[in-house]
Amino acid sequence: MKKDALSSLLDKHHKDAFLWALQCCRYQEEDAKDVLQMVYLKIVEGKARYKEKSVFKTWLFSVIRFTAMDFLKKNPKFQVLEGIQVSQEAYSEENEINYRKLLLQLPTRQQQVLLLAFYHDMTLAEIAETTQLSIGTVRTHYERGKKALRELIPNKVT
């Protein structure tokens, strides 16, 4: 793919890509910026190549996810324990829900599957491609994630 076409595609998906990078980095903005720059550099230098076998967004999200995972491994100070009880912090004094903190209480896989499905409007097949999991596994995380999220906010959302 030519550089100009690639550049315009990346520009088109930039907002979604940044938000996904942010979600993969557990809402650490500076890390998300670093991860996204690393992703763009990988693409420009040809280390990550789009072979047009899948939807561009799916491929881009997959590269972002892998880069973020690698980044978090190399920078363990940013890793947050899964399932940590922050439910008290998820509600402000005005009893407003902080949805981000609420979501962070879920295991990473469940978070990512739900975010890709409901936030980024991906199908289960696309999620499976992005996360490199089988559709069956994705479906399991999807159902468990929804159940867990409902348990976290039983009567808060109408």
Added chain:
Amino acid sequence: MKKDQDIKDIFERLKEQDGTEIDIPKFEMPAGKSNRFVFHKTTVFTAAASILLLVGLMMYFEWPVTKESPEDDILLTVTFSLGEEEETEYISEETSISDWESPSDILIQEFEDDTNF
């Protein structure tokens, strides 16, 4: 109520929250090292295979052919004419040109004939 509407609502509100609280940085394409040649493994393997194939074909067809000098041509002619002379010496009158035997065979035959005496 639609299926999973409660979950959809949560994510809709999360989107709204993100929209107001997160600044999306401006898109910038990194310069990278685009002016430099990037050698991928496949490119290197293809180039190596092409060179090997070319060398193999050259060896097979004995190319480049060394130009023979006119002296070599003369030498060849001389050798040929000598061979012809030898043939005529040993071929009997009865044998036709199609029954040609090499000079060495004829010599062996002659030797065997001598032993009979």
